[in-house]
Amino acid sequence: MEPPSAQLTIKKRQGRNQYSDQIIAEDILPLRMMLIPAGTFLMGSPESELERQDDEGPQHEVKVPQFFMAKYPVTQAQWREVANMPKVKQVLKPDPSFFKGKLRPVEKVSWYDAVEFCDRLTLHTNRQYRLPSEAEWEYACRAGTTTPFHFGKTLSTDYANYKSVDKRFRAYSPVTQGRYRKETTPVNHFEGANAFGLFDMHGNVWEWCEDRWHDGYDEAPDDASAWIEGGNSSSRILRGGNWSAYPEICRSAVCIYDEPDMVSNTIGFRVVCSAPKT
Numbered sequence: 119m120e121p122p123s124a125q126l127t128i129k130k131r132q133g134r135n136q137y138s139d140q141i142i143a144e145d146i147l148p149l150r151m152m153l154i155p156a157g158t159f160l161m162g163s164p165e166s167e168l169e170r171q172d173d174e175g176p177q178h179e180v181k182v183p184q185f186f187m188a189k190y191p192v193t194q195a196q197w198r199e200v201a202n203m204p205k206v207k208q209v210l211k212p213d214p215s216f217f218k219g220k221l222r223p224v225e226k227v228s229w230y231d232a233v234e235f236c237d238r239l240t241l242h243t244n245r246q247y248r249l250p251s252e253a254e255w256e257y258a259c260r261a262g263t264t265t266p267f268h269f270g271k272t273l274s275t276d277y278a279n280y281k282s283v284d285k286r287f288r289a290y291s292p293v294t295q296g297r298y299r300k301e302t303t304p305v306n307h308f309e310g311a312n313a314f315g316l317f318d319m320h321g322n323v324w325e326w327c328e329d330r331w332h333d334g335y336d337e338a339p340d341d342a343s344a345w346i347e348g349g350n351s352s353s354r355i356l357r358g359g360n361w362s363a364y365p366e367i368c369r370s371a372v373c374i375y376d377e378p379d380m381v382s383n384t385i386g387f388r389v390v391c392s393a394p395k396t
Contacts, residue, residue: 135315138186140243146195147221147306151186152315153393154258158182161256162335163371167266168289173334174371182257182342183395187250188388190305190317191325195220197227197235206237216383221304223323223386229354229378232326232387239389250390251344252329252373255357259320259370261313266290266369267320268312273365277310279303280321280359280368290365302361302383319358320368323386327355331375352377360384 140149162177163170194215201210214226227235229249236247250258260268267273267290275282275296282296302322311317328344331353339345353375359368362384366372376385 137189137315140239140245142196142199142239142242146199147190147193149192149196149389150189151391152189154182154185154187154254154314156182156184157257157262159257159260159262160264161253161338161371163266163369167369167371169366169369171372173332173373176335178335178338178340180253180257180340180342182254184393185254185390186393187254187258187314187316187390189311189315191223191323191386191388192232192235193221193305194218194224197224200235200238200242203238203242206234206241208234210234210238214381217302219302219304221306222302223305223318225302225323225383225386226381227386228381229326231381235387236389245391247389247391249326249328249387251342252327252355252357253339253342254390255325255327256370257342258314258316259312259358261316263312263370266366266371268370269310269320273320273368275299277308278318278321278368279307279361281362281364283364288364288366290369299361320370321359321363322361323358324356324360324374324382324384325358326385326387327357329355331355350375354378356385 136153138151158181160177161180163174198212201212215224239247265271272290279299282298305318330346330349332349356374
């Protein structure tokens with residue numbers, strides 16, 4: 119079978135967001151790759167941000183070229199199709215997730231698994247897929263905002279999947295406690311994309327990034343490239359929070375790390391690919 123065409127067909131939706139659909143199989147949700155426009159932003163959080171951690175700074179200006187990012191985290195149906203493609207470096211389990219559902223995000227996948235997924239998809243489509251750099255991820259999540267979340271100053275379980283508790287005990291909770299679901303939700307469960315047309319950037323599953331862990335952003339790249347020099351070579355960055363995380367852990371600037379072979383029902387990923395230079 120011939121792989122899908124590598125030619126980019128960029129479309130507009132409602133006169134706002136541009137995107138390119140990557141068909142993996144006819145009967146599953148396509149990878150809708152949203153065009154993230156080029157721009158400059160302040161990466162990290164200000165010292166005044168509530169619950170800020172030292173590794174979220176210092177804030178620094180980053181210039182980001184345009185690129186494509188998946189509208190949603192990779193789903194279990196998308197994962198299964200790619201897991202059945204010829205391997206590049208390692209075998210992939212076709213059904214690794216703890217919470218089952220073809221439209222739920224795939225989880226219990228390691229950083230190595232996510233890289234293998236990207237490599238297989240690249241060969242199948244003749245289009246270069248990869249994990250986002252940490253800077254690309256934060257820039258795409260913020261979508262021009264400077265608040266703790268792209269929704270604003272607080273988070274609500276009406277728009278994101280996380281561990282909600284009474285605001286008397288946790289920062290960033292709304293007046294009402296909301297619903298703690300205790301599991302993942304389908305990637306298209308919520309309304310309320312950010313300005314770049316992306317969903318599930320706060321909560322549901324952590325998302326692997328390409329970068330190694332560093333203790334802060336001193337000497338970090340200012341061109342949005344992955345920071346793979348120095349730091350901890352046995353760790354990789356995770357972004358976005360998850361279904362069991364408190365709201366302050368789901369902030370746009372929060373970064374954690376884990377070993378690249380780590381698997382958990384709180385960890386998934388989304389893909390990016392290059393866009394024509396402007």
